[in-house]
């Protein structure tokens with residue numbers, strides 16, 4: 001008999017939930033065009049649902065008609081985007097997660113206090129780009145190999161993390177930075193990985209140990225989902241990413257007796273429920 005173990009961490013985190021509520025309210029209330037600059041959150045299925053309600057997704061502000069509403073993403077935006085939008089007289093709806101804004105404040109303070117800012121994160125991720133914008137010259141460390149390439153002479157260093165990093169990787173890299181850079185005299189370390197991310201990461205490891213196969217629900221564009229997938233796979237090779245309730249889902253699960261299910265922070269609960277009920281139908 002097939003048994004399904006559901007993680008406690010299913011559906012949106014608080015920051016994503018807040019962003020979607022704000023976006024939905026404005027879509028319900030306003031008559032004119034409502035744009036989003038890039039994805040509000042990193043989940044294709046949820047973005048498609050909002051598109052169905054009228055949201056127009058654009059890559060650049062050049063595609064936006066003057067004086068329209070523009071929703072900025074939950075993972076934060078660089079200041080130059082906000083300035084450019086204001087120049088175009090656009091009505092900005094900033095749905096940046098409050099925790100991401102808190103990390104922005106730490107980053108700004110470190111920069112103002114003349115610390116060399118080190119960000120442990122993915123250089124191409126919009127969240128990290130927004131941080132670089134707040135601390136020009138910040139050093140980005142994506143992996144251990146960047147540490148050798150980034151030996152520096154700075155004496156005052158402030159280290160922060162992308163909110164969706166893995167805790168293990170963050171502390172490991174912090175240790176290596178300190179070991180390789182002997183000039184550092186003062187270091188301020190902020191573990192800015194958000195609590196929701198940490199909880200999901202702990203849970204995915206436990207769940208992966210307890211089941212035959214593990215399903216991580218979320219989009220491949222989502223940093224926190226990718227991290228859950230990697231952590232799950234480290235413990236249980238039969239860990240799969242499922243983006244929607246399609247045929248691939250069922251072929252992944254053939255032969256399993258115990259299936260674990262967890263989701264990334266940007267996967268909507270309605271999608272999780274749909275996938276769970278599809279699996280149950282196959283029992």
Ligand code: F3S
Nearest residue numbers: 013015016097163194
């Ligand atoms: Fe915010 Fe953490 Fe979610 S930073 S958007 S609560 S994953």
